[in-house]
Amino acid sequence: MSKLYIVATPIGNLADFSPRAAETLKSVDQIGCEDTRTSTVLLQRYEIDKPLFSFHQHNEHHKVKHLMNLLDGGSDIALISDAGMPGISDPGFLAVRAAHQNGHTVCAIPGPDAATTALAASGLPSDRYVYEGFLPPKKGRETRIKAIAESDTTSVIYVSPHKLVRFLKRLSSFTEPDRWICIARELTKKFEEVQRGHISDLLDDWQNRPSVKGEFVVIVSGKTYSE
Known part of the structure; x- marks a missing residue:
């Protein structure tokens, strides 16, 4: 089955982004972002060029189905928030739950909090x-x-x-x-x-x-x- 990566991002200082987190984002097929404009700054800093889609508190319920379609189709997906760990006072819980329910692997990449x-x-x-x-x-x-x-x-x-x-x-x-x-x-x-x-x-x-x-x-x- 496909993998859903939950990737922590810096809470302020971009230098806190881990090598493992960067490599994970470079390896996936698409990245779900809380705010694509905010995430682009981080992604450009680490030379990460992947298709992005929005995944935030106002569209999370709607986007979970889109996310599951991607995973069901064989794509590995990463979720990132503007700062910190997705799902912790940020969107992500519904996506992780759905991924588990649909038999996909979930992997959390730890980082700043x-x-x-x-x-x-x-x-x-x-x-x-x-x-x-x-x-x-x-x-x-x-x-x-x-x-x-x-x-x-x-x-x-x-x-x-x-x-x-x-x-x-x-x-x-x-x-x-x-x-x-x-x-x-x-x-x-x-x-x-x-x-x-x-x-x-x-x-x-x-x-x-x-x-x-x-x-x-x-x-x-x-x-x-x-x-």
């Missing part, structure tokens, strides 16, 4: 953690934030820049002011920033900044953690 990169840099307990990804925009958001505040386990959350201060304010309303958190911004990029401290201090810093820009990962310690 914002969640574990931030966690490793946080200096907070990483033996057990809960990956929250992006919280729901409305329904269920409050419940999730309360659960994070009450958890004894480290939590990893992706937060949009325009929601960062609002998220920290809401979380702080359910936690003690000395709860340890880490805010990682623009990981692997030129303006990378990793801040670690009490939630009250970091909230004060960010709500007094003139602007909040970049891609954020927030690490929240469990409520029983202390130093």
